[in-house]
Amino acid sequence: MEFRTTVSVDPFEQKISYNSKVLFLGSCFATNMGDRMGNLLFPSLINPFGVLYNPFSISQSLNVLMANNLFSEEQLFNQGGLWGSFYHHSSFSSPSKEECLTNINQSLATGREFLKDIDFLVITLGTSWTYQYRKTRTVVANCHKFPAKDFDRIPMTEDEIMQMLAVAIIKLREKNPKLKVIFTISPIRHWKDGAVNNMVSKATLIMAAQKMCLSLHDCYYFPAFEIMMDDLRDYRFYAEDMIHPSSVAVDYIFEKFVGAAIDSETAKLIPEVERLIQAANHRPFNPDTTEHLQFKKTQRHKTMELQKRFPLLNLSVLLEQFQ
Secondary structure: OOOOOOOOOOOOOOOEOOOOOEEEEEOHHHHHHHHHHHHOOOOEEEOOOOOOOOHHHHHHHHHHHHOOOOOOHHHOEEEOOEEEOOOOOHHHOEOOHHHHHHHHHHHHHHHHHHHOOOOEEEEEEOOOEEEEEOOOOEEEOOOOOOOHHHEEEEEOOHHHHHHHHHHHHHHHHHHOOOOEEEEEEOOOOOHHHOHHHHHHHHHHHHHHHHHHHHHOOOEEEEOHHHHHHHHOOOHHHEOOOOOOEOHHHHHHHHHHHHHHHEOHHHHHHHHHHHHHHHHHHOOOOOOOOHHHHHHHHHHHHHHHHHHHHOOOOOOHHHHHHOO
């Protein structure tokens, strides 16, 4: 007898390998997934604008990445002694205007270069609610602790979400036809919106993502939200705030992602990569013994062979450890 419901995920037609470049954009769940990909040494980049929750800001970030201009001091504000940007998460904020602007433009340059030839774009949508700054009538990526009275809270419709993201994706594909897109909905509840508004928001995002996957080629949907709601529907799979998934839950969802999105040959390689990482982290009592020097030589050879097979893999840190 089965005492739980499990969510099965159909394998994607186009899959990620160690020769694929993957850009993660969106909510903090995009960071969770991207971190795990990075830990396994997949060529990846996460949120060059910081965590973004709504589809407007995500599509806006793609448009900025595709442009040529940099951010200027005029686009920054000072709030509570910190300089920041309404295009960015508060992780870019700084007491120094120069440091804030430098960090923003350095991250922009890195993201812009990475975007040129990515293979996969993973977009994690958090909420359909947006906040419009009344003074400029512009949607912000983050409210940066400005007073609530400074913003109008406006929901996006399915059609608005589809229009903004589809236009950005089509524009990206004009220069990069090989681009594949994976949509997922963050399983993190936006509880401040209230129970009903949170579910309406998630439903809007799901419908928009599903429609985009039907209308755009090489576009896939990964059911992270559905796995959390129906497969892991128990408070033991939540963090202490009872809103965010626990690390165990994120690991489980990531395993499902690997099963659907990572090609079989690469999946077989993951344990090999993990063993190399574990070997690099090994700290012997005496690093000068003949046995340990031979161990490092063997591991370095294995790492170099792996690098030859997958040129995009950044194994420089491992190679340094095995010097």
